[in-house]
Amino acid sequence: MAGTKGQKKKKGILFIPGDSPVHSLDPRTKLLMLVVFSILSFLTxxxxxxxxxxxxVVxxxxxxxxxxKWLYSLRLILPLILFVFVIDLFFSHQSAGAEFFSAQIGFIxxxxTEGSLYFSISMVTRLLIIAGFSFLFIMTTQYSDFVKGLQGMKVPHIISFSLGYALSSTTTLSRDANNVIEAQKSRGLEFDQGSSITKIDKLLSLFIPMTVIMLNRSGQVSDAMQCRGYGTAQKPTIYQAPVIGADDGVAVIILVLFVILVILLTHFVFI
Known part of the structure; x- marks a missing residue:
C-alpha cells in the first residue's frame, strides 16, 4: 500500500475526482476565487x-x-520559495527595525533587518496563496468543465480551448515526465543520489525524450482536431453546460464578506 501511495504522489498535479463542496463549485466560481485571492495578496x-x-486557502x-495531496504538491515550488525568501531577506533594502546581518559582497x-524579514515572509506567503489555490483549482476542476465555464462566460472559443488545453497539458506533461523518469530509473539512472551538479546532469537525460513526446503529442492533437472538424462551426454549442447553483451563491457571499474583512484590516487596523 505504501508503494502504491508513493506512486500516486509522483504523478504531479492532476485532477482528483471527489464529491466535496469545493469539487461541486462551478469552475467560474473557483476562477473568481482565484482572481480575488491573487488580487488580495497584492493589496497588502x-x-x-x-x-x-x-x-x-488552506x-x-x-x-x-x-x-x-495538496500539501505534497507544494513541493514543486519549494526551490522558488527559498529563492524568494533569501533574495527579499538580504536584498529588499527594508531598513526598518533592528539589523540582523550586514555584509559587503563585491559591489553588492x-x-x-526586522523589516526585510517581515517583507520576505509576506512575499513567500503571497507566492503560497497564488500557487496554492492554483494547484487546488487544478486538482478539483476537470479541464472540460473549465472550458465549458469559459464558453458560458462568452469567452471566444479559441481562447477558452487554448486555456483549457493548457490546463490539461499541465497534468499530461507531468505524467509523461514521471513516466520518463521511471523508465530511466529502470535503466539504472539514479535521480535521488549524487550532488546537485550531478543531478542537473542527470535531468538533461529527460530533455530529448520529453521533446520527442511533446512533438508527437502536438501532431496527434492536430490530427484529432482536424478529424473532428475543429473551427468549421461558427457558433459551437456546449454539451452539458455547467449551471451555477446555490452552493456557488453561498461561496460568492462568503468571498465578498472575506474581501470586506481584508480591506478593513488592511486600511483601518494594520495601517
Whole structure:
C-alpha cells in the first residue's frame, strides 16, 4: 500500500475526482476565487493579513478532502520559495527595525533587518496563496468543465480551448515526465543520489525524450482536431453546460464578506 501511495504522489498535479463542496463549485466560481485571492495578496504586505488569506486557502484545501495531496504538491515550488525568501531577506533594502546581518559582497551590500524579514515572509506567503489555490483549482476542476465555464462566460472559443488545453497539458506533461523518469530509473539512472551538479546532469537525460513526446503529442492533437472538424462551426454549442447553483451563491457571499474583512484590516487596523 505504501508503494502504491508513493506512486500516486509522483504523478504531479492532476485532477482528483471527489464529491466535496469545493469539487461541486462551478469552475467560474473557483476562477473568481482565484482572481480575488491573487488580487488580495497584492493589496497588502502585512504578514498577519497575508497569513489570514493563506489560512483561507488552506481551509479550502482541507474541505476539498485533498489536503495531504495538496500539501505534497507544494513541493514543486519549494526551490522558488527559498529563492524568494533569501533574495527579499538580504536584498529588499527594508531598513526598518533592528539589523540582523550586514555584509559587503563585491559591489553588492547585503543586509537583513526586522523589516526585510517581515517583507520576505509576506512575499513567500503571497507566492503560497497564488500557487496554492492554483494547484487546488487544478486538482478539483476537470479541464472540460473549465472550458465549458469559459464558453458560458462568452469567452471566444479559441481562447477558452487554448486555456483549457493548457490546463490539461499541465497534468499530461507531468505524467509523461514521471513516466520518463521511471523508465530511466529502470535503466539504472539514479535521480535521488549524487550532488546537485550531478543531478542537473542527470535531468538533461529527460530533455530529448520529453521533446520527442511533446512533438508527437502536438501532431496527434492536430490530427484529432482536424478529424473532428475543429473551427468549421461558427457558433459551437456546449454539451452539458455547467449551471451555477446555490452552493456557488453561498461561496460568492462568503468571498465578498472575506474581501470586506481584508480591506478593513488592511486600511483601518494594520495601517
Amino acid at each position: 504586505t502585512n504578514p498577519f493579513v497575508m497569513c489570514l488569506i493563506l489560512a483561507c 481551509a479550502l484545501a482541507y474541505v476539498s478532502g485533498l489536503f495531504e 551590500h547585503a543586509y537583513a
